[in-house]
Amino acid sequence: MVTTHETDKYVYDFAEGNKDLKDLLGGKGANLAEMTNLGLPVPPGFTITTGACQAYLATGREPDGLAGQIEAHLEALERAMGRRLGDPQDPLLVSVRSGARFSMPGMMETVLNVGLNDRSVVGLARQAGGSDRFAWDSYRRLIQMFGKTVCEVPGEEFEHALDEAKRAKGTHDDLDLDADDLRGLVETYKKIFVKHTGREFPQEPREQLDLAIRAVFESWNAERAILYRRQERIPADLGTAVNVVAMVFGNLGPDSGTGVAFTRDPGSGAQGIYGDYLANAQGEDVVAGIRNTVPLQELERLDKTSYDQLLDIMARLEGHYQDLCDIEFTIERGKLWMLQTRVGKRTAAAAFVIAGQLVDEGLIDLDEALHRVNGAQLAQLMFPRFQLDHEFEAVARGIGASPGAASGAVVFTSARAVELAAEGKSVILVRRETNPDDLNGMIAAQGILTSRGGKTSHAAVVARGMGKTCVSGADGIEVNVPAKRFTVGGRTVSEGDVVSIDGTTGKVYLGEVPVTPSEVVQYFEGSLDPERTDDALVRAVHRIMTHADDRRRLAVRTNADTGADAARARRFGAEGIGLCRTEHMFLGDRRELVERLILAATDAERTDALAALLPLQRQDFVEIFREMAGLPVTVRLIDPPLHEFLPPLEQLAVNVAVAQERGEDVAKEEALLAAVRRMHEENPMLGLRGVRLGLVIPGLFAMQVRAIAEAAVAVTRDGGTACPEIMVPLVGAVQELETVRAEAEKIIAEVVGDSGVEVLIGTMIEVPRAALTAGQIAEAAQFFSFGTNDLTQMGWGFSRDDVEGAFFWRYLELGIFGISPFESIDRDGVGRLIRIAAEEGRAARPGLKLGVCGEHGGDPDSVHFFHEVGLDYVSCSPFRVPVARLEAGRAAIETTGSDSR
Numbered sequence: 001m002v003t004t005h006e007t008d009k010y011v012y013d014f015a016e017g018n019k020d021l022k023d024l025l026g027g028k029g030a031n032l033a034e035m036t037n038l039g040l041p042v043p044p045g046f047t048i049t050t051g052a053c054q055a056y057l058a059t060g061r062e063p064d065g066l067a068g069q070i071e072a073h074l075e076a077l078e079r080a081m082g083r084r085l086g087d088p089q090d091p092l093l094v095s096v097r098s099g100a101r102f103s104m105p106g107m108m109e110t111v112l113n114v115g116l117n118d119r120s121v122v123g124l125a126r127q128a129g130g131s132d133r134f135a136w137d138s139y140r141r142l143i144q145m146f147g148k149t150v151c152e153v154p155g156e157e158f159e160h161a162l163d164e165a166k167r168a169k170g171t172h173d174d175l176d177l178d179a180d181d182l183r184g185l186v187e188t189y190k191k192i193f194v195k196h197t198g199r200e201f202p203q204e205p206r207e208q209l210d211l212a213i214r215a216v217f218e219s220w221n222a223e224r225a226i227l228y229r230r231q232e233r234i235p236a237d238l239g240t241a242v243n244v245v246a247m248v249f250g251n252l253g254p255d256s257g258t259g260v261a262f263t264r265d266p267g268s269g270a271q272g273i274y275g276d277y278l279a280n281a282q283g284e285d286v287v288a289g290i291r292n293t294v295p296l297q298e299l300e301r302l303d304k305t306s307y308d309q310l311l312d313i314m315a316r317l318e319g320h321y322q323d324l325c326d327i328e329f330t331i332e333r334g335k336l337w338m339l340q341t342r343v344g345k346r347t348a349a350a351a352f353v354i355a356g357q358l359v360d361e362g363l364i365d366l367d368e369a370l371h372r373v374n375g376a377q378l379a380q381l382m383f384p385r386f387q388l389d390h391e392f393e394a395v396a397r398g399i400g401a402s403p404g405a406a407s408g409a410v411v412f413t414s415a416r417a418v419e420l421a422a423e424g425k426s427v428i429l430v431r432r433e434t435n436p437d438d439l440n441g442m443i444a445a446q447g448i449l450t451s452r453g454g455k456t457s458h459a460a461v462v463a464r465g466m467g468k469t470c471v472s473g474a475d476g477i478e479v480n481v482p483a484k485r486f487t488v489g490g491r492t493v494s495e496g497d498v499v500s501i502d503g504t505t506g507k508v509y510l511g512e513v514p515v516t517p518s519e520v521v522q523y524f525e526g527s528l529d530p531e532r533t534d535d536a537l538v539r540a541v542h543r544i545m546t547h548a549d550d551r552r553r554l555a556v557r558t559n560a561d562t563g564a565d566a567a568r569a570r571r572f573g574a575e576g577i578g579l580c581r582t583e584h585m586f587l588g589d590r591r592e593l594v595e596r597l598i599l600a601a602t603d604a605e606r607t608d609a610l611a612a613l614l615p616l617q618r619q620d621f622v623e624i625f626r627e628m629a630g631l632p633v634t635v636r637l638i639d640p641p642l643h644e645f646l647p648p649l650e651q652l653a654v655n656v657a658v659a660q661e662r663g664e665d666v667a668k669e670e671a672l673l674a675a676v677r678r679m680h681e682e683n684p685m686l687g688l689r690g691v692r693l694g695l696v697i698p699g700l701f702a703m704q705v706r707a708i709a710e711a712a713v714a715v716t717r718d719g720g721t722a723c724p725e726i727m728v729p730l731v732g733a734v735q736e737l738e739t740v741r742a743e744a745e746k747i748i749a750e751v752v753g754d755s756g757v758e759v760l761i762g763t764m765i766e767v768p769r770a771a772l773t774a775g776q777i778a779e780a781a782q783f784f785s786f787g788t789n790d791l792t793q794m795g796w797g798f799s800r801d802d803v804e805g806a807f808f809w810r811y812l813e814l815g816i817f818g819i820s821p822f823e824s825i826d827r828d829g830v831g832r833l834i835r836i837a838a839e840e841g842r843a844a845r846p847g848l849k850l851g852v853c854g855e856h857g858g859d860p861d862s863v864h865f866f867h868e869v870g871l872d873y874v875s876c877s878p879f880r881v882p883v884a885r886l887e888a889g890r891a892a893i894e895t896t897g898s899d900s901r
């Protein structure tokens, strides 16, 4: 509840605040105060606090005491300026500007020239040395801004009237309008105002001021602002501050002007000032693009004194804030005024480069540099980029499922992708959705485009694992595989036509958009030496990554199922494999053996099929152990339902019917069809999969355990070091794990003998029941790895293959969550399950090794959570390894604080 007392202080002079009071004074007010106290030329003014706004919003009226405090500060301002608000001879004018803790869309921005009316406009002209034009221009701006932002008069009506006035004068430039034209425009504007508000434009300056302040308060609850806060998880009760600042004028003639500037290039981070200047104009003209600005360097020619002073101030601000600052300024008849500064936004590349430079300049230390960059920025820098320097039209938009930029000829089948890639062509594999059969095509393609599925669909997860660009769920696209074409917005794209897909924005373009490769990836891959390159970005990334590695407590492993992926991940800094999914090893030319296994009618047939699979599996593991020599490799026993390895029911039924029609021998197909029918499940995700398979199909897990142990022994005998960890999926009860473990231990003991190989046996924690009985499960497990994909699926009851595309857009819009829980860990729910399991698991087995291998292992925010919970490692796809390393370092410094520097 908001309480108001007579003693509450609602108004602060700029001289009373400082940059650390953003909660009270908002960002703008706090920084204006800071500049004032630095002795920089800031026009005098005061800030009405967020507390006043909170009180207003709670009660619907200005809190007691506010009006009096505004009056007192206004009087002080009048004294400082030697002018009075509303004085017809020599009026003080003020601007009213909102300024919340965070800037957000929908908030009211600025009203300039408050205090002007029919009488004081004449005084203003006199004060401006007889410039009638200036005075009437200022007045028409007030009515326009006040009308639009305070009284909700449609802005287009004012713009239309201004255009009309220019047309009548035969010009495109508002500077050609003279005092008479502008006086006429003021009359027109006033009529527009009356038409929409039912009242005259307020002539009383204090009323103008109060209405503007109230409008700022109320804009806190503008629909767009509410939505934005919900999505960004900004508390709804912060409120906004209001700044009232003495006006200075950039529109007093050619020796006046206004501009914006950055202390370094916010695009590349390069040193040197960047900005735009517009002579004879007020601030909103720059934003509105009414006239063309000139580069800031031009100011040196126009007004060298102000230019030099500005440069000097910018250097001071950078030194003071120890960061890139952006600035708004105005020059009034050769006198420079600072209107705003803040730590400026920048691109991902600039964030790294600037952090590195500031360390070199001795302004910040490496911990601070690490704190100022983040994994999302690093991820952005690791993907090739489109050079969208000329307009390309996006024809569809899906989910940016795996970032990057890819162009290529459209193909609709995996086989065609492989064929064309073998001819050296770039291809984009387009499917409604992908399945494990598309794997070879996905490997061959530059990118994958699907019309169905979300961020954890098969296409998305596999593409991210490969670091391949993927747009999923582009539902504007109608895919017709047999006809080898898709349609989108009435256009048809056939096999061989070129498209380009942007895996960050989810946009799909027709034709080839040129692409630039990532230098940061070249660095991680080892082909760009950070000590030799003159690429400032690569040098900065190297330096900050090295520091993150020094700082982090979490180890970073990778999810990899092939020797090639393992090798790449190791180059990216992976310290082992946290998840090797074995099901991918049952595809391709091994499919036939898997079919034999499934269709086995007798024990002998099944044993034969497994025996044939064993050496193939062993060879898979040998390659992986070799690549990860000396590092732990967690191999997960087979997880998906076996019917996923058989052809789809409909396709099989059609094949059998057609073959029967032709009188062909279909015994084998009929047996397959019967098996598919028998094994059909309504909810396969909750069906016969994971540990359940191992308990139901005799010999299946045993074959895998033997292959792992034999491979480890073989690699060790060859002089390598294999450190296998066998992981059992989908365990919900300790008895399941105990049963599997008992059999596995026998096989391991038999195979390993005196080779010195040690094999750990642990479990995934991915069923909520497992998390809640973790104390019992830990008795049988040497490690836990959290499978957060399934834990999220089963924790929320959200089908991971369907919901993101189906309805998450609405949940995001409603602010039920700000980000998909499949992307970033839901700390309160799924996160709580993890916390409970970690605590109870370690209580039962001190030192129990804990990791995570779901997609969340590579998500920046989730990495911080896993650090907080005390996990030992995160495991993620190879391309996310550097991101996880960086964020693990950031998490460590954020917990220890800056005193460890």
Ligand code: PEP
Binding pocket: 579, 581, 639, 766, 786, 787, 788, 789, 790, 791, 853, 854, 855
């Ligand atoms: C998980 O569920 O988080 C996991 C890693 O296993 P999968 O994605 O293979 O189900």
Ligand code: MG
Binding pocket: 729, 766, 787, 789, 790
């Ligand atoms: Mg799982």
